[in-house]
Amino acid sequence: MATVSLQSAAGRWVVISSILASAMAFIDGTALNVALPALQRSLHATGADLFWVLNAYMLMLASLILLGGTLGDRLGRRRIFMTGIFIFIIGSAACGLAGTVTWLIIFRMLQGIGGALMIPGSLSLISSSIDEAERGKAIGTWSSATTLVTIGGPILGGALADAGLWRYIFFINIPIGVITLLLLAWKVAEQQEQGGPGKQDFAGAVLIVLGLALLTFGFLRMPLSGFSSLPVYGSIAGGLLLLIAFVMVERRSPCPMLPLYLFNNKIFSGTNLLTFFLYAGLSAAMLFLSLNMVQIQGYTQLESGLSFLPFTILMVFLARLAGSLADKYGPRWFLVIGPFTAGTGMLLLASVGQTSGPASFWTTFLPGIVVLGLGMSLTVAPLTATVMGSVSSHLSGTASGVNNAITRIAGVFAIAVFGALAVLYFSDSVQHSLSQLPLNAAQKQAIIAQTANLGNATVPGNIPPDNKATIIHIYHQHFIQTYARVMGTSGLLGWLGSVMALIFIKSPRAKALG
Structure with a gap:
């Protein structure tokens, strides 16, 4: 299939449209994470409800993204890409209008279906359209630009949530999606493999x-x-x-939808194992970091969003450079050092206890966020380029779908497993702390029941006023302990991803399988 230069008009429109569609999904995710506390209060959601709001989307995305990748390869990458964007727009509008947490979960599933068709299309368009010599640079550009575009995601989400307007996090997708559809219709040629559609x-x-x-x-x-x-x-x-x-x-x-023979390639297998471990840790870490900042440490949601700026700035300035250097020197050591550094950042964040609020950010959360951002900056573009380069171009949509599915499956498992264990640990540790308090069984049971809300746990109304401050202190103390466990385990998963690169990525460049 003919490819074009990244510097050509056709090449630029491919990358721009891919960036806009990806940014739409990234803004949605990053802004929503910051706004979860406001959403929880507004819809009277429990901790489990919050996990379902996140997982309903990722569940459909992880389950169908493989099908989305193969549909693009067989029916036309632009056609499936545009279909996914359209469904994502409809799902976003419905999420913004949802009146209950149950309906929000249902509409998040619709968003996930759109994302499953949309997300693999962005990278497969780049991989199948851009000359091989410039592919790593194009992916690095995509990575840097989507990060730059989404740098306002946490800030926007925090500002809207503080103003009680968290629903507009979903509405913002509508104009971005419409502009992307128009660009794809007018400026990007169809990409379809020879042989036409096959049985799905x-x-x-x-x-x-x-x-x-x-x-x-x-x-x-x-x-x-x-x-x-x-x-x-x-x-x-x-x-x-x-x-x-x-x-x-x-x-x-x-x-x-999942060609198992692709995993005969050790590099493809190793990079996907790396992806699973790293993104499982990252998904849990980002969620619990946001909850800790807002619900325990006293940050506003805007301040929580601003705290991620160092992470995104590092991604903007380093991701493209890392992609270009990996093209030149090979990806192995980027994929060893990057996840190890990211894991170290999560371990640094795990060590943060009770702080004095945003004023102490520079000496508490900032060092871990910077190290985490540095690690992800070294990893993202080389990892994506290695996955896409390990297969021939006619399987690029499938490879993108597999890697994106692994990313989302990692998120689903991390949020489900870490969420369940966090609630169990939080509840158990609070229960032990209540044994010395002069409270009856009904009062203790009411206090423990609130632990299902994690950091949003409130003192029940049947607790004597003299004990309320103590109960708040217990909630905060044990949530921080729970947060530390989640972050520590997440950091170890990042290190495990580094080990996968050390074991599986031996050659300086991936040998394409096709």
């Missing part, structure tokens, strides 16, 4: 959706039902069985 693997899509949904439900149900609950174990076991069935179907399907 809908059986595989159904199995992975149901499998991941059951696993997620089981983990998020765990804090309410306990470890020994039959619905919890039944759901987790059913999810695992369906995922095993998914693998078996993929092995036998003539047109699998």
